[in-house]
Amino acid sequence: MIFLKLFRESFLFAYDALRQNKLRTLLSLLGVTIGIFTIIAVFSAVDTLRNNLQKSVNKLGNNSVYIQKWPWIGGEDFPWWKYLQRPVPRLRDFDEVQRRSQTAIAISYEIGIDDRTIKYQSHTVEGAQISAVSQDHNKTWNFDFQDGRYFTEIESRTGAPVTIIGYDIAGNLFPDGSAIGKQIKVMGRYVTIIGVFAKEGKDILGNSDDKVVLLPLNFSKNIVDIQNEKYQPTIIVKGKNGLTDDDVESELRGIMRSIRRLRPNQEDNFALNKASIVSKQLDKVFGVLHIAGMIIGGFSILVGGFGIANIMFVSVKERTNIIGIQKSLGAKNYFILLQFLIESIILCLMGGLIGLGMVYLGTLAVKAAIDIQVVLDINNIIIGIGTSVTIGLISGIIPAYSASRLDPVEAIRSN
Numbered sequence: 001m002i003f004l005k006l007f008r009e010s011f012l013f014a015y016d017a018l019r020q021n022k023l024r025t026l027l028s029l030l031g032v033t034i035g036i037f038t039i040i041a042v043f044s045a046v047d048t049l050r051n052n053l054q055k056s057v058n059k060l061g062n063n064s065v066y067i068q069k070w071p072w073i074g075g076e077d078f079p080w081w082k083y084l085q086r087p088v089p090r091l092r093d094f095d096e097v098q099r100r101s102q103t104a105i106a107i108s109y110e111i112g113i114d115d116r117t118i119k120y121q122s123h124t125v126e127g128a129q130i131s132a133v134s135q136d137h138n139k140t141w142n143f144d145f146q147d148g149r150y151f152t153e154i155e156s157r158t159g160a161p162v163t164i165i166g167y168d169i170a171g172n173l174f175p176d177g178s179a180i181g182k183q184i185k186v187m188g189r190y191v192t193i194i195g196v197f198a199k200e201g202k203d204i205l206g207n208s209d210d211k212v213v214l215l216p217l218n219f220s221k222n223i224v225d226i227q228n229e230k231y232q233p234t235i236i237v238k239g240k241n242g243l244t245d246d247d248v249e250s251e252l253r254g255i256m257r258s259i260r261r262l263r264p265n266q267e268d269n270f271a272l273n274k275a276s277i278v279s280k281q282l283d284k285v286f287g288v289l290h291i292a293g294m295i296i297g298g299f300s301i302l303v304g305g306f307g308i309a310n311i312m313f314v315s316v317k318e319r320t321n322i323i324g325i326q327k328s329l330g331a332k333n334y335f336i337l338l339q340f341l342i343e344s345i346i347l348c349l350m351g352g353l354i355g356l357g358m359v360y361l362g363t364l365a366v367k368a369a370i371d372i373q374v375v376l377d378i379n380n381i382i383i384g385i386g387t388s389v390t391i392g393l394i395s396g397i398i399p400a401y402s403a404s405r406l407d408p409v410e411a412i413r414s415n
Helices: 002-020 022-057 078-082 091-101 153-158 165-173 245-259 275-318 322-326 333-370 376-403 409-414
Strands: 062-068 105-118 123-133 145-148 161-167 183-186 190-198 211-216 234-240 271-274
Touching: 022 245, 022 275, 022 333, 022 376, 062 245, 091 105, 091 234, 091 245, 105 165, 123 165, 161 165, 161 183, 165 190, 234 245, 245 271, 271 275, 275 322, 275 333, 275 376, 322 333, 322 409, 333 376
Parallel strands: 123 211, 161 190
Antiparallel strands: 062 234, 062 271, 105 123, 105 183, 105 234, 145 190, 161 211, 183 190
C-alpha cells in the first residue's frame, strides 16, 4: 500500500510537470515517437510482406514436389547454360513415376499457356491462362468452386471437351446468368463449362485462378504439343500423409535418375522443387530485413533517448528549489528518484503510443489504397511499448539519481 501511494504521488508530480510544459513535452515526444514508429512500421511491413509471400508459397503445397527442368532458386554462380540443355518432363516420365512411386498420394502432369483470348457470343476475355492438367490436379492443388464440379475420371481419360473457368472469366463472359452448361471457344475449339472457381483475388506475386481456363490434358493433346518446352511441362507429386517432402524428394530422385538412365557419376538432368526451398530463402531475406529495421529504429530511438535525458536534466534544474522543500519536509531520496523516473517513462510511453497510433492509421490507409491486409502483430506492439519504457528508464535514471542526491539546504537556496 505504501508503494502504491508513493507511485500515485509520483505520477501526479510527473503529470503536473508535463502539463505545465506542453511545448517542451511535445518536442521531447517527437524523437521517441519517430523511433517507435520506425521500429513498429518496419517490422509490420516486413511481417506483412512475409505473410503475403508465404501465402503464395503455401499454394504450392507443403508436401508436394515439382519435377521440372529449371530449379526455382538460383545464385551468383547459377549454371544456366547447364540447365538449358536439360530435357523437360515428358509423358513417359509421368507414366513411369505413376507406376513406380510408393510415397505419392497424387501425381499430375500440367502445362500452362499464357495470354489467350476466350470468346462467348459477343463477349471476349483477353489475357486468360490456359492450364491443361491430368486427373489428379484437384489433389495436388487446393481450390474451391463457386459453381459446378471437377472433371470426372472418364472425362479426363477420354479427353472430353469440358472446362472449368475462373471467377473473373465467368463474370465477364456471363454477366447476367450462370456459366454452367454454356459453350465457349478456347483455342479454336468449343468446350462446355462444368465448373467455375471461387473468387481468389491476386496474391502478392500476382498469382490467381480468377483468369484460368482448366482443360483435361487428353483433350489438349489434340490442340497443342503438351510436351513442348514453351508450355513449361511440370509433374507435381503430392506425398502421402505422414511423409515429409524430403521423403518424397528422395524417392523421386532415384526414380527420375533411373528413368533418365543416369550413371552414378552423372549429375541430375532434372530439378526437384518444393515449397520449403522458397520458405528457407524467405527466412534468410526477412532475417536481414528485421536486423536492418532494428538498426534504423535503434538510431531513431537513440536520438529520442538523448532528447529525453536532456529535457529531464533541464527539469531537475528548474525544480531544484521544490526538491529542496520536499526533502526538508521529509521526502526520501527514492521518492525524488521515482518522481523523475516516472516522468521520463511517461514521456517515452506517450511517444510510443503515439507512434503505435500512427502505424495503425497507416495500416488502415494501406488497406484502403491497395487492399492488402497489413500485419500489426501483438509481438511488434509489445516490442514497441517495451522499448519505450526501457528508453524512458535509461534516459531518466541519471537525471533522477542526481535529483535524489541533492542537498536540501543547497537546493532550497538555489534560484
